[in-house]
Amino acid sequence: MxxxxxxxxxxxxxxxxxxxxxxxxxxxxxxxxxxxxxxxxxxxxxxxxxxxxxxxxxxxxxxxxxxxxxxxxxxxxxxxxxxxxxxxxxxxxxxxxxxxxxxxxxxxxxxxxxxxxxxxxxxxxxxxxxxxxxxxxxxxxxxxxxxxxxxxxxxxxxxxxxxxxxxxxxxxxxxxxxxxxxxEVARMPSVTNEFSVNLANYRYWAAGLQDYFNRNVFNADCGQPLSMRWNAAMVGDIHRIVCRGGLFLYPHDSRSGHENGKIRLLYEANPLAMIVENSGGKATCLGARILDLQPRSLHQRVSVAMGSKQQVDEFDQIYQKSHIA
CATH class of the missing domain: 3.30.540.10 (Fructose-1,6-Bisphosphatase, subunit A, domain 1)
Known part of the structure; x- marks a missing residue:
């Protein structure tokens, strides 16, 4: 080695x-x-x-x-x-x-x-x-x-x-x-049936975001259902996705302090987005590429969707149609 x-x-x-x-x-x-x-x-x-x-x-x-x-x-x-x-x-x-x-x-x-x-x-x-x-x-x-x-x-x-x-x-x-x-080279699958999100926050999400899970997780007729994996550590969830694909989400919600998301842009979102993209995945914030965001402050928080391209694209399409922001 x-x-x-x-x-x-x-x-x-x-x-x-x-x-x-x-x-x-x-x-x-x-x-x-x-x-x-x-x-x-x-x-x-x-x-x-x-x-x-x-x-x-x-x-x-x-x-x-x-x-x-x-x-x-x-x-x-x-x-x-x-x-x-x-x-x-x-x-x-x-x-x-x-x-x-x-x-x-x-x-x-x-x-x-x-x-x-x-x-x-x-x-x-x-x-x-x-x-x-x-x-x-x-x-x-x-x-x-x-x-x-x-x-x-x-x-x-x-x-x-x-x-x-x-x-x-x-x-x-x-x-x-x-x-x-x-x-030698980490290559992420373009789609899997796994996702990582804290579903305990479902009640605080906007209706359009809830709709994504209603259709893809809670609907008995959704075809191949998604399977949830959640470590309560973004680094662990992203590592699993880099290794075998999937979708990581940490969206903004209605709670005080979470209106713009929870993930820190400088310390978490940017470095992990670079790793995800360079392993063949995609990383977005409200549909925009994370790596192109212009930071406004040292401890700025953002919404995050990262992982296999097909799954991130599907989520972003639902976001854009539903006007979640």
């Missing part, structure tokens, strides 16, 4: 960017070890604090966040850092070429039940003429991402990443401490 760095060199990734990816993955290995120790490492349970999103922080959230920040601040190629757990941008090294954004532990509500969790990250080129600690550094559309990836902490620790070419899958070899290429 081929190691990560030779694959990146074969993909003609700049050496400086390769070294930055190594820095992020060094932090992921430490997080993976802490996750594997669970209660033995004293990392389970919640803190008394809430993050900028208003969510109660898990102990492992705080640990993963600080590990990534410390590692990235030690890398002189990093000009600025944005974390889902932090209110503001953190300045790095003046004049450095790259900025990094991340969700340190997506799905952290699963920590205490040994469920799927993961780290999502994205790298952009820094913008000249803008202060290092300005959120304007990160208000770039997702189509400018240089690298997007996630590390899934499960039965094995897997890295799924693209640097602009195909989405590739790697597995952490705990014996040698390196990520090895285990899937």
């Amino acid at each position: 081929e190691r990560l760095i030779p694959v990146l060199k074969r993909d003609r990734v700049d050496v400086e960017l390769i070294m930055l990816i190594r820095t992020i993955l060094a932090a992921s290995k430490e997080i993976s070890f802490r996750v594997s120790q669970g209660a033995l490492a004293g990392v389970l349970g919640s803190t008394l604090d809430k993050n900028i999103q208003g969510e109660v922080q898990k102990n492992l959230d705080v640990l993963a966040n600080q590990l990534l920040i410390d590692m990235l601040l030690g890398d002189d190629s990093v000009r600025a850092i944005a974390s889902e757990e932090e209110d503001f941008v953190i300045a790095g090294h003046r004049g450095a070429p790259y900025i990094v954004a991340f969700d340190p532990l997506d799905g952290s509500s699963n920590v205490d039940v040994n469920g799927q969790i993961g780290t999502i990250f994205t790298i952009y080129r820094a913008v000249e003429g803008i202060a290092d600690d300005s959120e304007l550094q990160f208000l770039q559309p997702g189509n400018r991402q240089l690298c997007a990836g996630y590390v899934l902490y499960g039965a094995s620790t897997q890295l799924v990443m693209t640097t602009g070419g195909p989405t590739r899958c790697y597995t952490l070899d705990s014996t040698h401490g390196g990520y090895l290429l285990t899937e």
Whole structure:
């Protein structure tokens, strides 16, 4: 099996960017070890604090966040850092070429039940003429991402990443401490009968969106019915879809704070959209390509439809006809 760095060199990734990816993955290995120790490492349970999103922080959230920040601040190629757990941008090294954004532990509500969790990250080129600690550094559309990836902490620790070419899958070899290429090119089926959505939110959805599920899930005469898979961790649901196709939905709804959706554009939607597209899928927000959205704020939330092209297209057509927005 081929190691990560030779694959990146074969993909003609700049050496400086390769070294930055190594820095992020060094932090992921430490997080993976802490996750594997669970209660033995004293990392389970919640803190008394809430993050900028208003969510109660898990102990492992705080640990993963600080590990990534410390590692990235030690890398002189990093000009600025944005974390889902932090209110503001953190300045790095003046004049450095790259900025990094991340969700340190997506799905952290699963920590205490040994469920799927993961780290999502994205790298952009820094913008000249803008202060290092300005959120304007990160208000770039997702189509400018240089690298997007996630590390899934499960039965094995897997890295799924693209640097602009195909989405590739790697597995952490705990014996040698390196990520090895285990899937040269991830190719998503154009359609399956699986979908991922939190159906508990059905009551808050607009009528047109409810109609999609009334016709495709609850209707006994719908033909081949859809089958639901839901991990309560977007990174886990998207990983399954990258591997075997399907549809992931997290639409906006009528609850306060959810009018524009729940998924963070910078930390989740953009990097996962790049991974999905580069594995042959599609990613949209209210019918528009996610990677073309112009961000308005550091912690902006959006509605999301991602996965197999045919299923995303079908959902978007129903959205457009029903005027869900």
